[in-house]
Amino acid sequence: MATSVASHYSENLGLAETIAEKLRSTGKDPNKLTTADLVAVDEFHIRGRKATLELGEKMKLNAHSQVLDIGSGLGSPARTLAETYGCRVNGVDLTQAFCDAATAMSDWVGLGNRVSFTQGDATNLPFENQTFDAAMTIHVAMNIAAKDKMYMEARRVLRPGGVFAVYDVLQGEGGEVLYPVPWARDPSISYLATPDKMKSLLTSAGFKLLEVQDSTEESQSFFERMTAQMAKTSTSPVIWQLFLGDDFPAMARNQVRNVTERRIRTVSYICVA
Numbered sequence: 388m389a390t391s392v393a394s395h396y397s398e399n400l401g402l403a404e405t406i407a408e409k410l411r412s413t414g415k416d417p418n419k420l421t422t423a424d425l426v427a428v429d430e431f432h433i434r435g436r437k438a439t440l441e442l443g444e445k446m447k448l449n450a451h452s453q454v455l456d457i458g459s460g461l462g463s464p465a466r467t468l469a470e471t472y473g474c475r476v477n478g479v480d481l482t483q484a485f486c487d488a489a490t491a492m493s494d495w496v497g498l499g500n501r502v503s504f505t506q507g508d509a510t511n512l513p514f515e516n517q518t519f520d521a522a523m524t525i526h527v528a529m530n531i532a533a534k535d536k537m538y539m540e541a542r543r544v545l546r547p548g549g550v551f552a553v554y555d556v557l558q559g560e561g562g563e564v565l566y567p568v569p570w571a572r573d574p575s576i577s578y579l580a581t582p583d584k585m586k587s588l589l590t591s592a593g594f595k596l597l598e599v600q601d602s603t604e605e606s607q608s609f610f611e612r613m614t615a616q617m618a619k620t621s622t623s624p625v626i627w628q629l630f631l632g633d634d635f636p637a638m639a640r641n642q643v644r645n646v647t648e649r650r651i652r653t654v655s656y657i658c659v660a
């Protein structure tokens with residue numbers, strides 16, 4: 388399963404160079420970039436940078452915080468927190484090509500000394516007990532069947548009192564998900580929990596649940612704006628197509644229906660270890 392998930396996301400080992408070329412074609416110089424220049428490429432989740440900043444606000448971060456980002460993708464959420472709070476962020480991701488690209492892109496924007504990326508599995512984290520002051524995971528668990536292990540691992544590597552912020556795509560009440568979607572081309576690597584199941588998974592892993600926030604309506608507007616722009620200009624406001632391939636327009640259209648018909652919901656959970 389882990390191999391199929393990694394190959395769903397990317398078999399492109401030169402991803403950083405592909406992204407650099409794309410940026411050059413839009414007039415940007417990869418040697419003179421800011422994190423804002425990367426925004427269309429790298430916040431690989433619904434509602435983009437805004438959603439990352441919402442989680443960051445709840446994580447009690449400062450310049451001394453050691454933070455873990457589980458399923459760090461191209462590294463944008465890690466860079467956003469490092470830049471906003473001055474903290475250090477370790478990202479861990481199953482997909483080696485994403486870890487390599489995340490490392491290169493962090494160097495482009497001068498954050499290479501505060502973020503680092505390691506290939507690894509969320510259900511078996513390559514870190515000692517109680518290593519981190521806070522942890523987050525954004526749009527990752529929908530590819531993970533063993534969510535009980537994932538959340539127990541998050542709890543294990545957090546120091547007591549550390550905040551764990553989760554923002555995920557959940558199974559809604561409106562019926563089965565329509566595929567392809569950005570996390571899966573078919574149901575074989577898709578494992579969505581329901582909102583109720585999420586609460587019991589997090590509390591069974593030993594977390595105290597502080598806050599739950601459903602952002603489904605805002606997610607619907609996000610996809611409506613994205614597909615409207617794609618219809619008008621035949622380009623997407625995000626460049627996920629670079630690694631998701633030519634299926635991406637169909638994925639985006641399905642997501643409009645999935646979220647409008649409440650086949651999916653987006654929900655955040657703020658917990659404490």
Ligand SMILES: C[S@@+](CC[C@H](N)C(=O)[O-])C[C@H]1O[C@@H](n2cnc3c(N)ncnc32)[C@H](O)[C@@H]1O
Nearest residue numbers: 430431432458459460480481482508509525527
């Ligand atoms: C939709 S992307 C989100 C990336 C990032 N969190 C963001 O919001 O920009 C999902 C990520 O989860 C990673 N992933 C999936 N299963 C994983 C696992 N078992 N362990 C670690 N990472 C995993 C994928 O490789 C991919 O980078």
